[in-house]
Amino acid sequence: MSDTPEVVPRPPERRCYRHPDRRGGVSCQRCDRLICVDCMHQASVGFHCPECVVRRGARPVTASRQMTASASRPVATRVLLALNGLAFLYSVAASRSARGITRIDGGVLEDGSLLARAVTLRGGGLELIGVDAGEYYRLVTSAFLHDGIFHLAFNMYILWILGQMLEAGFGRARFLSLFVVSMFGGAFGALLLSAPNSPTVGASGAVFGLMGAAVLVHRAVGGSIWRSPLAPLLMLNIVFTLLIPRISIGGHFGGLIAGAFLGALMLALERRNAPVWATVSVGGMLSALLVAGSVFAAAQ
Numbered sequence: 001m002s003d004t005p006e007v008v009p010r011p012p013e014r015r016c017y018r019h020p021d022r023r024g025g026v027s028c029q030r031c032d033r034l035i036c037v038d039c040m041h042q043a044s045v046g047f048h049c050p051e052c053v054v055r056r057g058a059r060p061v062t063a064s065r066q067m068t069a070s071a072s073r074p075v076a077t078r079v080l081l082a083l084n085g086l087a088f089l090y091s092v093a094a095s096r097s098a099r100g101i102t103r104i105d106g107g108v109l110e111d112g113s114l115l116a117r118a119v120t121l122r123g124g125g126l127e128l129i130g131v132d133a134g135e136y137y138r139l140v141t142s143a144f145l146h147d148g149i150f151h152l153a154f155n156m157y158i159l160w161i162l163g164q165m166l167e168a169g170f171g172r173a174r175f176l177s178l179f180v181v182s183m184f185g186g187a188f189g190a191l192l193l194s195a196p197n198s199p200t201v202g203a204s205g206a207v208f209g210l211m212g213a214a215v216l217v218h219r220a221v222g223g224s225i226w227r228s229p230l231a232p233l234l235m236l237n238i239v240f241t242l243l244i245p246r247i248s249i250g251g252h253f254g255g256l257i258a259g260a261f262l263g264a265l266m267l268a269l270e271r272r273n274a275p276v277w278a279t280v281s282v283g284g285m286l287s288a289l290l291v292a293g294s295v296f297a298a299a300q
Helices: 050-055 063-071 075-095 108-112 138-144 149-170 172-193 204-220 230-243 249-271 276-299
Strands: 118-122 125-129
Touching (some): 075 172, 108 138, 138 172, 149 172, 149 204, 172 276, 204 230, 249 276
16 A cells, blocks of 8 residues: 555635736625736725626625635734734823823833934933834834824724725735835834934824825726825825924825835736735835834934
8 A cells, every 4th residue: 555645736826817827816896706906996895806897787795705705804904903002002001191102201102102312211310212222123113102092093094994905905914014114114214304302103104105005006907096085095194294293204204105115016026926925025125124224314
């Protein structure tokens, strides 16, 4: 009797029905067929394929479509929302303030905000803190702290809207890579343009990066960004950034540029049917460059 192990066949790879050489990242909400990024047309709920957009004939929801929707739930987006919520609850408890933050010498901002360098009182003596003092974790923790419940709610609302679309289109790993690169891009921009001891908090840099990528996705599928719900959202955020004091211009536009840049690379790789690891690797390299740039900017 042969001891050769039985070969288990691999499940067929999900492919776009219009482009068999490309990965099908999401199913059409009307006909259930798999479509790639270039075939995705944003609808009020989910995405439609080009043929269903032309026909505009709605079909009843089938069991198979419900299973597909269940399998493509925005898990990564929900995890990011939960982490931001938990970080805010921690900051409220630690600061004993409904805003969730305190002054630089009070504790919470000192512990997690983004700043290049500052002097604070610790243990009865003066101590240098900030990214320039080797506290590189601030590049991450600052993106999960917020200045009050309204700041948190506004950022989380946009993250939820964009996260559902981008995670469904690119997949969880690519979406998380996009979020991380946008986060580090926001940190780099904030450190480059802000005063050394100006503490910065919020997920706005990462959210702006997601907006930049979403705009490129709309252009890739032939849609007009000005006719989509993204247009007023993007314009409102840009106006707020430029006109309202205490908003980090560098953080917002740094995240926007980084997210748009990686989004363009992701679309190009998706059209060439590149594997997930290739896109994530590109995101990792960009993240490393942005971290190095942030450290350099903090030292200046």
